[in-house]
Amino acid sequence: xxxxxxxxxxxxxxxxxxxxxxxxxxxxxxxxxxxxxxxxxxxxxxxxxxxxxxxxxxxxxxxxxxxxxxxxxxxxxxxxxxxxxxxxxxxxxxxxxxxxxxxxxxxxxxxxxxxxxxxxxxxxxxxxxxxxxxxxxxxxxxxxxxxxxxxxxxxxxxxxxxxxxxxxxxxxxxxxxxxxxxxxxxxxxxxxxxxxxxxxxxxxxxxxxxxxxxxxxxxxxxxxxxxxxxxxxxxxxxxxxxxxxxxxxxxxxxxxxxxxxxxxxxxxxxxxxxxxxxxxxxxx
Numbered sequence: 592x593x594x595x596x597x598x599x600x601x602x603x604x605x606x607x608x609x610x611x612x613x614x615x616x617x618x619x620x621x622x623x624x625x626x627x628x629x630x631x632x633x634x635x636x637x638x639x640x641x642x643x644x645x646x647x648x649x650x651x652x653x654x655x656x657x658x659x660x661x662x663x664x665x666x667x668x669x670x671x672x673x674x675x676x677x678x679x680x681x682x683x684x685x686x687x688x689x690x691x692x693x694x695x696x697x698x699x700x701x702x703x704x705x706x707x708x709x710x711x712x713x714x715x716x717x718x719x720x721x722x723x724x725x726x727x728x729x730x731x732x733x734x735x736x737x738x739x740x741x742x743x744x745x746x747x748x749x750x751x752x753x754x755x756x757x758x759x760x761x762x763x764x765x766x767x768x769x770x771x772x773x774x775x776x777x778x779x780x781x782x783x784x785x786x787x788x789x790x791x792x793x794x795x796x797x798x799x800x801x802x803x804x805x806x807x808x809x810x811x812x813x814x815x816x817x818x819x820x821x822x823x824x825x826x827x828x829x830x831x832x833x834x835x836x837x838x839x840x841x842x843x844x845x846x847x848x849x850x851x852x853x854x855x856x857x858x859x860x861x862x863x864x865x866x867x868x869x870x871x872x873x874x875x
Contacts, residue, residue, distance in 0.1 A: 596620065597672050598665075600628055608632075611641045616679060626664060630674035642673050644745040649675035651744035655719060659712030661732070661740040682734035689728055689798065701737040702798055703867045707859060708739035713791065714855035716741070717784035722748050724782065726790035727771045728797060750783050769810055770803040774818045774846050784855065785848035791858070792843025792851075799836070799867065800828035804844060818846070835865040 592615070595602045600617035606627065607614045612635070617628045629648075635641040652663035652675075666675035685705065688694040698705075709731055716723060723730075724746045732740040746766045765777050773789035776782060796804045804822045807813030822844045826837045839861050845851045852858050 597628065597630065597674060598667050598670055598676070600626065600676060602628070611635045611638070612645065616681075617676070625679040626676050627679045628674050628676050630672055636671075636673060645673055645675065647747070648743065648745040651721060651747045652677070655716055655721070655744075657712055657715040659708045659739050659741060660716065661742045678740075680732055680734065680740050682732045682738075682740070684729050685731040685733050685794075685798070686728035688733055689801070697737075698798070699868065699870075701733070703862060704737055705731070705733055705739055706795060706798070706867070707862050709741060709794075710791065710855045710859045710862060712739065712741045713784070713787055714859060716747075717750070717787065717855060720750050720752070722750055722782045722784060723787050723790070724748055724776065725767050725771075726787050726794060727768050728794055729768075731794070748782060751781050765814075769813050769817075770797075770805070772814070772817060773848070775848060777814050777817055783848070785851050785853075788843050788851050788855065788858065789845075789848075791855075792840050795840050795843070796822070796825050799832050799840075800825045802828065831868045831870055833866050833869055835861075836867045839865070 592602050593605070599621065600619055602615045603618050604616040605613065606616055612629055612631050615628050615630070617626050618624070619626060629645070631638070631641055631645060646666060646668060649663050649666035652661065653666070656662065661680060662678040664676040664678065688698055713723065713726065723741070723744065725743060726741070730741060730743045732742055765772065765779050767776055771790040771793040773786040776786050793804050805813060805816040805820060807816055822841060824837045825840055826832050826834065839858070843851055843858070852861070
């Protein structure tokens with residue numbers, strides 16, 4: 592596919608492949624500027640559900656203009672190759688960096704700033720009326736300078752606000768990634784920003800411990816643990832984590848959304864006043 596031209600963009604370098612789509616570095620033929628393009632895999636082009644998720648992601652993302660959220664530039668529903676174009680942000684995901692042993696010192700140094708940037712982007716997304724529903728290390732990009740972009744809005748959902756929206760809410764099929772889903776998301780209940788706060792807490796837990804807060808021998812066991820099992824403090828897996836940060840993570844992982852921080856602004860304020868690791872205490 593390299594050198595193929597789609598919608599005025601020349602495919603230059605393959606960057607990633609997922610279950611239904613792939614991402615390419617592209618060059619706009621008119622300007623020579625570099626962008627990234629997400630397009631459906633050839634075998635998914637005629638899959639109506641895959642097309643719906645792709646364009647939903649583009650439509651949500653194009654409304655979220657924020658430095659810590661990937662910028663969607665354009666999309667084309669009429670193209671024979673369903674795709675959208677976004678800013679070119681060469682980086683690895685937080686997941687990739689967590690798995691690479693060579694990035695360990697980088698992550699220790701940047702953890703607090705990564706979480707601050709991600710919380711800032713999520714505060715904006717919530718303020719715009721959206722729940723991400725799939726916040727996790729895979730969907731947080733971090734470049735070599737430690738700059739953050741939140742990606743993937745395929746299952747993002749509007750926060751129900753009106754009286755009738757809430758009154759006539761229909762229980763929905765649970766969607767998301769099992770290791771990061773809030774209890775209310777698993778139950779298919781109406782969601783607000785506090786569902787993403789739970790996912791953010793699970794992400795923060797994994798970032799400082801190297802493991803998710805819950806594991807299960809089956810999908811059902813894992814989901815049940817999110818609903819019923821009290822999480823262990825991240826300090827049990829990493830003694831260098833401060834008590835203040837561990838307490839914040841456990842609050843984010845509260846079973847009842849009312850017991851979590853009220854919004855990402857509260858999380859951001861906490862991150863500005865505490866330290867993640869004891870080794871950072873001297874820099875306070």
